[in-house]
Amino acid sequence: SAATEQTLLLASSERVVADAISRLEQKGFTLVGLKLARATAALAAQHYAPDVADRSFREKVSTLAGARVTAMAWEGAGVVQAARELMGDAASPAAGSLRAAVATASVTPAAAQRELCLWFSPGELVPPATATPATADAEVNFAIAAANAAAIAADPAAEQAKIQQREKVAQLSDKVIDSNPYSRLMALKKMGVVNNYEKIREKTVIVVGVGGVGSVAAEMLVRCGVGKLILFDYDKVELANMNRLFYTPDQCGLSKVEAARRSLAFINPDVTFEAYNYDITTVSNFEHFMGRIQEGSLQGGRVDLVLSCVDNFQARMSINQACNELGQTWMESGVSEDAVSGHIQLIKP
Numbered sequence: 001s002a003a004t005e006q007t008l009l010l011a012s013s014e015r016v017v018a019d020a021i022s023r024l025e026q027k028g029f030t031l032v033g034l035k036l037a038r039a040t041a042a043l044a045a046q047h048y049a050p051d052v053a054d055r056s057f058r059e060k061v062s063t064l065a066g067a068r069v070t071a072m073a074w075e076g077a078g079v080v081q082a083a084r085e086l087m088g089d090a091a092s093p094a095a096g097s098l099r100a101a102v103a104t105a106s107v108t109p110a111a112a113q114r115e116l117c118l119w120f121s122p123g124e125l126v127p128p129a130t131a132t133p134a135t136a137d138a139e140v141n142f143a144i145a146a147a148n149a150a151a152i153a154a155d156p157a158a159e160q161a162k163i164q165q166r167e168k169v170a171q172l173s174d175k176v177i178d179s180n181p182y183s184r185l186m187a188l189k190k191m192g193v194v195n196n197y198e199k200i201r202e203k204t205v206i207v208v209g210v211g212g213v214g215s216v217a218a219e220m221l222v223r224c225g226v227g228k229l230i231l232f233d234y235d236k237v238e239l240a241n242m243n244r245l246f247y248t249p250d251q252c253g254l255s256k257v258e259a260a261r262r263s264l265a266f267i268n269p270d271v272t273f274e275a276y277n278y279d280i281t282t283v284s285n286f287e288h289f290m291g292r293i294q295e296g297s298l299q300g301g302r303v304d305l306v307l308s309c310v311d312n313f314q315a316r317m318s319i320n321q322a323c324n325e326l327g328q329t330w331m332e333s334g335v336s337e338d339a340v341s342g343h344i345q346l347i348k349p
Helices: 014-026 041-047 057-064 079-087 109-119 133-154 156-163 183-190 197-202 212-224 239-243 256-267 283-295 313-326
Strands: 004-011 030-038 068-077 103-105 204-208 228-233 272-277 305-308 330-335 342-347
Touching (some): 004 014, 004 079, 004 109, 014 068, 014 079, 030 109, 041 109, 041 283, 068 079, 079 103, 109 313, 183 197, 204 212, 212 330, 228 256, 256 272, 272 283, 283 313, 305 313, 313 330
Parallel strands (some): 228 272, 305 330
Antiparallel strands (some): 004 068, 030 068
């Protein structure tokens, strides 16, 4: 069977919206997100960012900017192509297609995922109900995660106390004893590899994307005793993550940043954490993201390093823009589609 896809439709006409809903539902597709929004110039430019080199880019942005549009998220096998055919081509609309001042649909599944992130937060998309055993298990995991999250919100201090399995270490020591979690790390100082290893506790690092690369980077930083770690991601933990990340099945449904914070705090309670469950590419979130770069350190100033561990072009561009504007040192990383190669580079603007 064909893979299930999601796609985004935008329309400024209520008639077009009504017709689109009617026709797509008749084809068996499911509406999973619906909202009325005013498209800002910045959002319009982000929506059409992949077309920035096209001559029509300015015209597209100008048409969408300021428009009052209905954003629709649809799900189903083949929904991207069906929605595209339904909305038609502005230059030469096909017979039976719907047109309005603004009437557009995602071109490809990849474009749809990028655009959906711009217009909807993960919590605003409601997947269709099913009755499979796998779904039932997932719902139980989500319920457990919700209870855990509620407990944290009700009494953060009590939940933090449960996480901390050892006393915090006030000062790093190079004593080689079983109870010293830093003895092997401080040996680097004895061997002359690092002159002042204990200064790692003064450092603050931002990790954007807590997936295959980000989870490993975050865990190694925590085990090494970094002073503060700031995590950004907008995804949730799924059973599909169990094959490669440090998440556990009972965390399914929790945001990745909250699940990561809990796991990492258990590993090393000496580290200070901040966790932000949002997409950094949206306008309001981008401003907050820049603010944490500027003021997120332990001392209230600039962080020491930003690690880009994301899996999409839009997020990379947002990190690049923020770091370039602020003169922030950062590291870019990526893994190939076949997962047997990758890249990493240090960037100093």
